Amino acid sequence: MKTKKVKNYPLYDATFFKDFRTLIENSAEKFRDQTALSYKDDPRGDETVKVSYRQARKEMRGLGTALISLGCREKHCAVIGGASLGWVYTYFTLMAIGAVSVPLDKEWPAEDLAATVSRADCEYVFYGAESAGKIAVLRKECPNIKEFICMTGLAAEGDRFVPELIVRGIEMYKAGDRSYYDYDIDPDRMASIVFTSGTTGKGKGVMLSQTNIVTDITQATYYFCVTPKTLMVLPPHHTFGSSINLVGHYALGSEVYISSGLKYLAKEMQEQQPSHLILVPLFVENLHKKIWSTAAKKGQDKTLRQMIGLSNGMRKIGIDLRRKMFSSILGMFGGKLEMIICGGAALSQDIIDTFDALGITILNGYGITECAPLISCNRNKLQVNGSVGLPIVGEQVKIIHQDENGEGEICVKGTNVMLGYYKDPEATAEVFDDDCFFKTGDYGRIDENGWLYITGRLKNLIIFSNGKNVYPEEIEAEISKIPGVCEVVVYAGESKSRPDREVIVAEIFPDEETLQLRGITDYEKYFSDEVKKANANMVSYKAVGLVKIRKTEFMKNTSRKITRFNIDKTID
Incomplete structure (x- = not known):
């Protein structure tokens, strides 16, 4: 490509x-x-x-x-x-x-x-x-x-x-x-055992050395620099929370405010005024929804779109007034937020573009526990649309089993790659190839400039009898653009009466507040019609054949990833 x-x-x-x-x-x-x-001893108090x-x-x-x-x-x-x-x-x-x-x-x-x-x-x-x-x-x-x-x-x-x-x-x-x-x-001996979140089943014990963690941080900081203050929001038992949010900032001299929990986050952002945040996509998506729902409640969503268009036009001729034009929105986050470093899953480019238009740069990256965790990231002054950035310094990334589009499994080799899985030599052997590259289980491609793009997760891949492969994450990204979608998971439906039936299902948890503001009451008809419109932008074998509406949000692990393995995929 x-x-x-x-x-x-x-x-x-x-x-x-x-x-x-x-x-x-x-x-x-x-x-x-x-x-x-x-930190605060009393999250409701004033003393930090x-x-x-x-x-x-x-x-x-x-x-x-x-x-x-x-x-x-x-x-x-x-x-x-x-x-x-x-x-x-x-x-x-x-x-x-x-x-x-x-x-x-x-x-x-x-x-x-x-x-x-x-x-x-x-x-x-x-x-x-x-x-x-x-x-x-x-x-x-x-x-x-x-x-x-x-x-x-x-x-x-x-x-x-x-x-x-x-x-x-x-x-x-x-x-x-x-x-x-x-x-x-000895920095090369096992220093930590991190159990993976298990979104598709039982987690494994990832053995990391101090070299893995410390060099991952060092190699990442060649690519980006952080601002003076952040909040520690992510669960500390995950490597993105401990290594990136904590260890990396400690090494760089930033202040890390230790959050008292999600229920206090809005208050903490107002009081602590972070200049950047480390978040997973779901948190960013929720902030994005908050921006638009707040504007809609005030009847200002149309005005906001017009202002974004005006601001983007002015920037093309060298005039940047974003911090002034959108000061009320930036005030929701304390007024000083300049940057969000985001990793852990795919993030819609539309969301990245919206935050950029408001004056907040999102550095989208890619990581996995087994790589301590960072594999690639965009840079402060250089982001490529749709990409999760360049592989960090000193790391090798290759794509194996490539299809006609150059997409295949992402494999990584470097000092940040784990020692193996604790007391599980068979599982360890399965994830390393003959050249000692770690097979991530994620699918993607690398462009001619060396930038990495994530397509989807191998375990989530939908494989049809005609040999066509569908990455549900791609379809989820399209459906997430539909107003009123809070969460969506795409999968291959399982029919008890017709086991040979092949149908792509989009299961949606609605954002009722948005739908009510739009006067929509028949959720099934609305989403079915909107998904049909989305299908028009996709090749035929990726078209969603069935829309399911759920009454409760999807179950998640503590890193706020949807646990796909326990979703009921039956369709009759």
Whole structure:
């Protein structure tokens, strides 16, 4: 596919770190009294607590010294909890002392947590007080746990408490204990086991080294630079939340405000005034819907479209007044938001264009847990429509089993690629080819300029008996443009009465507020008519043959991805 030549610009400066301890030391010396982390003890209150880079180093070093005395070094340590200062300190410190962190989803049922803690051979469990009920189950089901350590809230009787360990470790360090530094970290050994979200079934334990994580961050920062302040919104147990939202910003000297949760996000954006955000597509889609629904409620949606058209026209002749023209909309996000770094799934180009028209740049990227996670990204001053960017520096990407359009499975090789799946050599062997490239399971193509495009997920691929392949994500992107679509999943319908019937189904969860504003009451007729119009823009074998309306939103994992494997696909 012929593409226009794209002119790149010089790389940004980047600093390489051997390991997490080096990163912590470097940031403390370089950024000193700048704010590294901030949060609120009471999300409803006014006071924001700020922690400088030097203070963070002192307290992480203290925690590390105390944890070494408890025997944590080189041991597997489960970390169960939401984003908090205690979680951040625990994660960084376990890396800095050479332990193996196993971050787990606090929303999992207690039985699943217990099974995973055992499966990962954990000997220490760090937990947030909000998970105390589930921890009670772990006490019974996991007899090999040596210590339960509370990160936030109130520790159960007999458990250790991170703030107390920090104080104890600082005193030990003052008294001459240098165990925190007296250890040569092997950056290439397993440092973390991250369990994949399992949107299509049971997750695997991805083994990542410190080299995987730290070099992924370093190689990414050649391509983009961040602004002074962001919010930590994403779940910390996922690599996009921990590596990109947390570790990357810590290395670059940005302030990370630790969000108290989604229910407080609107208030936090107003108060904290972030200059950029790290989000997954669903969050961005929700912000986009909020912009248009707010305008529609005020009867200003038509005016907004006209203003966007006017602004875009002015920019073509070198006049950029976006920050002034759309100040009321930007005010919804605190007024200082300049950029959103988005990854984890495909994001509609229409949404990217809308935010750009308002004065907010979206850097669309592509990542996967097994690659720590970033594989490619667009750049601050260079974005290519429809692309997830250039492969990060030092990484090789190839496309195998290409079709006539150059599309095939994306394969990756580089220092960011995982060590393998924990205690699963067969699954590990399956995902690496003979040249040691990791097979992502995602389909895409690379243009002649080296830019990567994602087509869809191999596991979601619809294969018809005539040999035609359909990527549901492509159709979902088209249907998502229909006003009133909140969520949509496309799949091959399963007929019990006619097993040989082949039909593409679009299952839609409506945005009732938008539909009501438009005076639409017959949802089935409206969406059927609109989908027929969308079909006209697609080749015949990709046409949707059946529209289903659902009353509840699709089930999602905590990274806000729809879990496709539990959708009922029957059509009769």
